[in-house]
């Protein structure tokens with residue numbers, strides 16, 4: 069069906085922590101322009117998958133090829149075309165957003181003029197025009213999250229990996245980021261998006277992957293999953309993760325991230 073090669077190709081991916089197997093043989097093909105919503109219960113293996121894809125975890129079994137490069141041998145080439153918003157990240161608080169983005173942009177080999185121009189435009193688009201030159205130690209969680217998001221896209225990456233990117237963002241920023249994800253995908257960027265926010269995942273994803281106990285248990289568009297398993301993503305989630313009798317606890321877990 070797909071004429072192109074997958075931009076991310078994961079084969080037989082296993083990960084152990086000591087004797088505990090937390091990824092149990094994941095096989096995935098992801099294509100340019102797809103927005104993948106990666107969901108699953110706490111401890112299912114989402115962050116472990118993301119840390120492998122971003123090169124933060126290197127001891128895994130199986131193979132991962134990204135944009136034609138093998139993750140084990142060509143991690144630097146892969147990092148240069150990837151942007152990443154981690155679940156928990158630290159910023160250099162003593163810097164201003166523009167100084168921080170200048171630092172990040174230079175790590176990607178960008179020219180200073182381009183970094184400043186893009187940083188200014190992106191921060192302004194996210195409502196931080198008044199904060200460009202203020203130290204980030206006074207920033208709220210949401211303001212920091214916006215700077216992190218800009219730092220992940222400043223180099224115009226082909227692939228954007230987002231681990232709970234909306235946490236702390238206000239309603240306006242959530243709308244902007246959802247729109248941004250859709251537009252980046254239209255431009256052919258690939259987005260891999262981990263979240264517990266089922267309503268957002270439902271709306272922004274072309275394809276949803278549900279991981280449970282280290283294995284992918286559902287893989288399809290929201291429409292396909294609905295036809296096979298149920299009416300809402302939350303219901304599909306609880307059904308396929310064995311929490312059918314505990315929908316309340318699933319809802320509580322999800323609402324804690326909202």
Ligand SMILES: Nc1ncnc2c1ncn2[C@@H]1O[C@H](COP(=O)(O)OP(=O)(O)OP(=O)(O)O)[C@@H](O)[C@H]1O
Pocket residue numbers: 085090108109110111112113114115116117
């Ligand atoms: N550094 C580590 N050492 C040992 N076990 C770990 C480590 N990191 C994660 N794990 C275990 O691996 C499993 C998968 O964890 P992971 O963080 O990938 O889950 P997750 O799906 O991202 O969960 P959450 O929704 O809570 O963020 C869990 O059982 C967790 O306890």
